[in-house]
Amino acid sequence: MMDILKRNLEEIGKKDRALAERISNFNGECVELAPAKTGALTFRFQGRLFHSAYDPAKEAQAQAKEIISRKPDFVLLFGLGCGHLAAALIQNGVKNVLAYEPSIEILKGVLTRADLSTLLQVVELFDDIARFISRVRDIDAFENILCYSTDPYKGAFPREVVDFLNRVNNAHITSKVCVQTDIESREVWVDNYFDNIDQMVGCPPVDVLSGRFKGMPIIIAGAGPSLKKNAHLLKEVKGKAVIMAAITAYKPLLSYGVIPDFIIAAEKVDLPEYFTYDECDLKTRLILGEVAHPGMFGREVKEKFVFFNPSHALSTEHAKYWGSDYFPAVGGSVTTAALDIAVKMGGGPIIFVGQDLCFGENETHVPGGVYVSQDIKIDRDKGVVSIEEDYVTLKERAKSSHKLQWIKGLDGRPVPSKFDWVTFHQWFEDYMADLNKKGGPRVLNATEGGAYIEGMEHVTLKDAINTYINTVFSVDELVASAVAERTEPDTEGLAKSLESMQKGLKEMRKTADSILREIELVKRSVSGSTASPDALKAVGRIKRLEDKLFREAEASPFIWETLTAATCELKTYLKSSEDKAEAVLEEELKATSSSYEKVSEMCGRYAQVAFRAAGRLRGASGKASPKLAAQ
Amino acid sequence: MVPHVYLDGIMLDFEDRGNGSTIGELIEAVENDLTGARRFVMELWVDGERLPEWRGSTVLKRPLAVYNDFKLKTASMEEIALEGLDLLQEYIRVTRENIPVCVSDLRIGGARADASFSAIFDGLVEIVKTMDALARGGEKYSMDLFKENPAIFYNAILRCLEGMRQAREGGDTVMLADLLEYELLPFVEEMEERLFHFNA
Numbered sequence: 001m002m003d004i005l006k007r008n009l010e011e012i013g014k015k016d017r018a019l020a021e022r023i024s025n026f027n028g029e030c031v032e033l034a035p036a037k038t039g040a041l042t043f044r045f046q047g048r049l050f051h052s053a054y055d056p057a058k059e060a061q062a063q064a065k066e067i068i069s070r071k072p073d074f075v076l077l078f079g080l081g082c083g084h085l086a087a088a089l090i091q092n093g094v095k096n097v098l099a100y101e102p103s104i105e106i107l108k109g110v111l112t113r114a115d116l117s118t119l120l121q122v123v124e125l126f127d128d129i130a131r132f133i134s135r136v137r138d139i140d141a142f143e144n145i146l147c148y149s150t151d152p153y154k155g156a157f158p159r160e161v162v163d164f165l166n167r168v169n170n171a172h173i174t175s176k177v178c179v180q181t182d183i184e185s186r187e188v189w190v191d192n193y194f195d196n197i198d199q200m201v202g203c204p205p206v207d208v209l210s211g212r213f214k215g216m217p218i219i220i221a222g223a224g225p226s227l228k229k230n231a232h233l234l235k236e237v238k239g240k241a242v243i244m245a246a247i248t249a250y251k252p253l254l255s256y257g258v259i260p261d262f263i264i265a266a267e268k269v270d271l272p273e274y275f276t277y278d279e280c281d282l283k284t285r286l287i288l289g290e291v292a293h294p295g296m297f298g299r300e301v302k303e304k305f306v307f308f309n310p311s312h313a314l315s316t317e318h319a320k321y322w323g324s325d326y327f328p329a330v331g332g333s334v335t336t337a338a339l340d341i342a343v344k345m346g347g348g349p350i351i352f353v354g355q356d357l358c359f360g361e362n363e364t365h366v367p368g369g370v371y372v373s374q375d376i377k378i379d380r381d382k383g384v385v386s387i388e389e390d391y392v393t394l395k396e397r398a399k400s401s402h403k404l405q406w407i408k409g410l411d412g413r414p415v416p417s418k419f420d421w422v423t424f425h426q427w428f429e430d431y432m433a434d435l436n437k438k439g440g441p442r443v444l445n446a447t448e449g450g451a452y453i454e455g456m457e458h459v460t461l462k463d464a465i466n467t468y469i470n471t472v473f474s475v476d477e478l479v480a481s482a483v484a485e486r487t488e489p490d491t492e493g494l495a496k497s498l499e500s501m502q503k504g505l506k507e508m509r510k511t512a513d514s515i516l517r518e519i520e521l522v523k524r525s526v527s528g529s530t531a532s533p534d535a536l537k538a539v540g541r542i543k544r545l546e547d548k549l550f551r552e553a554e555a556s557p558f559i560w561e562t563l564t565a566a567t568c569e570l571k572t573y574l575k576s577s578e579d580k581a582e583a584v585l586e587e588e589l590k591a592t593s594s595s596y597e598k599v600s601e602m603c604g605r606y607a608q609v610a611f612r613a614a615g616r617l618r619g620a621s622g623k624a625s626p627k628l629a630a631q
Numbered sequence: 632m633v634p635h636v637y638l639d640g641i642m643l644d645f646e647d648r649g650n651g652s653t654i655g656e657l658i659e660a661v662e663n664d665l666t667g668a669r670r671f672v673m674e675l676w677v678d679g680e681r682l683p684e685w686r687g688s689t690v691l692k693r694p695l696a697v698y699n700d701f702k703l704k705t706a707s708m709e710e711i712a713l714e715g716l717d718l719l720q721e722y723i724r725v726t727r728e729n730i731p732v733c734v735s736d737l738r739i740g741g742a743r744a745d746a747s748f749s750a751i752f753d754g755l756v757e758i759v760k761t762m763d764a765l766a767r768g769g770e771k772y773s774m775d776l777f778k779e780n781p782a783i784f785y786n787a788i789l790r791c792l793e794g795m796r797q798a799r800e801g802g803d804t805v806m807l808a809d810l811l812e813y814e815l816l817p818f819v820e821e822m823e824e825r826l827f828h829f830n831a
Binding site for chain 1 (some may be wrong): 737739801803806809812813
C-alpha cells in the first residue's frame with residue numbers, strides 16, 4: 001500500500017509538490033476502500049457509497065457518456081473519488097480533465113489503495129479551491145467548461161459544491177469579460193499610450209514612492225455604498241494616514257470634508273465630471289495608468305504619477321526608459337492596483353473603506369459622486385439586476401441590466417453582485433492569499449457593508465483608527481523628497497525604440513501584404529474543398545511568410561494587442577468550424593484573408609503613430625521636468 | 632315506478648318491495664345467484680350511463696327507485712383471472728422497463744430519478760397486491776394461475792422495498808442504483824420467469 005501511495009505522490013509531486021506534501025503529511029483518519037464485485041475499488045463516506053459496489057467502471061462510463069454528450073473542452077470534476085470517472089473521460093477522448101477533491105480523508109485514502117499514477121499524468125488534481133479557481137482563470141474564455149459532480153459528492157459536500165460552481169462560473173465569466181474588455185479596449189489603450197507619451201515625461205513613475213511610507217497607515221477608499229457610513233471618520237485621520245481614493249470616491253469624500261492625498265485613475269475614457277476644477281483638485285495628486293485617457297493627464301492637480309501595466313507590451317518594453325521597473329498587480333479596478341501600490345509604498349496597515357463589491361440598498365455607489373439618482377431592481381428568480389440612473393453628464397436616464405452573481409457577504413450570507421465586482425473580489429482574495437503567505441503588511445477591510453474578502457481582517461473604521469492611526473506625519477514632505485530623487489526618463493532611448501518599432505511595423509506590413517497576395521492565388525486555384533498543386537505551393541509560401549511576420553512582430557509585440565478584436569473573431573470562427581464535418585476551405589481562406597488585411601492596416605497605421613510619437617518625444621525632452629518646475 | 636334490470640341483455644323479473652332497496656342489494660342478490668355459475672358482475676350501466684367506480688360504497692348505497700333501468704354485464708371467473716394476469720404482467724413489464732431508466736438517472740444525477748423511482752416503488756406495491764388477489768381467487772376457485780406460488784416472492788420484494796427506502800432516505804443514490812440494477816432487476820426477471828413460463 002505504501003508503494004501505491006509513493007507512486008501516486010511522486011506523480012502528483014511532479015506538478016504540485018506542495019499538494020504531494022500535504023497528502024503525505026496528513027495523519028488523520030482516511031476513508032477505507034473496499035473492492036466492488038468486479039474488483040475495482042469503492043468506499044463509503046458519511047454513510048454514502050461513493051462508487052457502485054458492483055461495477056464502478058460501468059457506472060463511470062455512463063457518467064462519462066452523459067458528460068461527453070455535452071461536448072465540453074474542459075471537464076471540471078468536483079471530487080476525484082477513486083478516479084473511475086476521470087479515467088472513463090480520458091478513455092473516451094476527453095483531453096482536459098481537472099479534478100478538485102474537497103476531502104483530504106478521501107484523497108489520501110484513495111491514493112493509499114488505488115494506483116492512479118498513470119491517470120494523474122493527464123488529470124490535473126487540486127485540493128485547494130483557490131488554486132483550482134486560479135487554474136480555471138487560465139482557461140481560454142473561448143473553451144467550453146463543464147462542471148460535474150457525482151451525487152454522493154453533492155450529498156456529502158452540499159455547500160462546497162455550490163461554492164465550487166459559483167466560483168468556477170464567476171472565474172469563467174471573468175475570463176470572458178476580460179476578453180470582451182480586451183476586444184473593446186486594447187486598441188484604445190495603445191492609442192492612449194502613444195497620446196500620453198509627451199505628457200508622461202512630466203509624471204514620475206509611481207516607483208518613486210516605493211518604501212517611502214514604511215509602517216504608515218494607508219487608507220484606500222472605494223466608492224461603494226457603505227462609504228456613507230464611515231467616510232466622516234476620515235477627516236480626523238488626515239495627516240496621520242495616507243488617503244488614496246479611487247477616482248469615483250473623490251467627490252463623495254470631498255462632501256465629507258476629506259481631500260485625499262492621492263486619487264488613482266486608469267480609465268481609457270476621459271472623466272472630466274469627476275473633478276471640481278477648484279482648489280480641491282490642486283491639493284490632491286493623481287496616480288494614473290499609462291493608458292488612461294490623455295484628458296486625465298491634462299487635469300490640473302498638485303502632482304501626477306504614472307504606473308505601468310504588466311499586461312501592456314508597450315509598457316513592459318518602455319518602462320525602463322521611464323525609470324520604472326515596477327508593474328503593479330492589477331485586478332481590473334483602480335482599488336486593486338491601489339492595494340499593490342500601497343504595499344509597494346511600504347504602507348501598513350492598509351485599510352479599505354467603501355470596497356463593497358456588491359449592490360447597496362438601492363445604489364451601486366456612495367452618494368455625492370457622478371450618479372444623481374439610481375434605481376436598482378434585483379430579480380432573484382430571473383437572476384437579473386436592472387439599473388436605471390441619472391448620470392451627471394447625461395440628459396436621459398441610463399438603463400442597463402446585468403446577470404446577477406452572488407458573493408459571500410460580511411455576515412456570511414451571499415450578497416448580490418455583478419461580473420466586474422466579482423472579478424475584483426476574486427482578485428483581492430487571490431492577492432491576499434499570496435500577500436499573507438509572503439508575510440506582507442496587515443490589510444484591514446473597514447468597509448462596513450458588502451462582501452467579505454478572505455485574507456483581510458474585517459474591522460470597523462473606528463476600531464482601525466483607534467488601534468493603528470495615531471502618529472502625525474507629512475505626506476507632502478515624504479512625496480516631495482521621493483520626487484526629488486526621481487531619475488529622469490530616457491527620452492532619447494524611448495524615441496529610438498519608437499523609431500525602431502516604426503521600421504519593424506513597415507516590414508510587417510509588407511509581409512502581411514505578401515501573404516494576402518498568396519491567399520488570393522490560393523483562392524483562385526481552389527474549387528470546393530479541393531486545392532490544386534499551385535495552391536499547395538502557395539500555402540507553403542504563406543507558412544514561411546507567417547514565420548517571417550511573427551519574427552518581425554517580436555520587435556513590436558504591442559501590435560498583437562491592437563489586433564485583439566480580429567484575433568478573437570478568428571478564434572470564434574475557428575471554434576465554430578471545429579463542429580463542421582468538413583471545413584469549407586473557401587470560408588477559411590476568407591477568414592484568414594480578413595485577418596491579414598487587418599494586420600496590414602494596423603501595421604501601416606501604427607508605423608505612423610510610432611513615428612509621430614518619437615518626434616513629439618524629441619520635442620518634449622526639452623521641456624522642464626516637474627522636479628525642475630517644482631524648484 | 633319499478634326500475635328495469637337487465638343481466639347480460641336479458642331483463643330480470645325484479646321486485647323492489649317498498650321502494651327501499653339499494654344498488655348494493657341488487658348486486659348482492661344477482662351475484663348470489665351467479666356464484667354457482669362462477670360468474671361475477673363486471674359492469675354496471677344506470678339509465679344508459681356506465682358507472683366506472685360502481686363498487687364504491689357511495690354508488691352501492693344509492694336507492695334503486697330513483698332510476699329507470701340497470702344493465703349488468705357479467706364475466707366468468709376464468710375471464711376475470713385472465714384479465715388479472717394480463718394486468719399483472721403489464722405491471723411487471725412496465726416496472727422492469729422503468730428500472731434501467733431510473734438507474735441511469737441515478738447514476739448521472741438526472742432530474743427524473745425521483746419520478747422514475749416512485750413509479751418503480753408504486754409498481755412493486757401494485758404487483759404484490761395483484762399477485763395476492765389473483766392467488767387468493769385462484770385458490771378459492773381452484774384455478775392454477777401461476778407456475779409457482781407467488782407468496783414465496785413476497786418477503787424478497789418487501790426486503791427490496793425496505794432496502795430501497797432506506798437508501799433513498801439516506802440520500803445514498805449509488806446504493807439505490809445498485810439495488811435497482813443488480814438486485815431488483817434480476818429478481819423481477821426471475822420472478823416473471825418462475826411465475827409465468829410454463830414448460831410446454
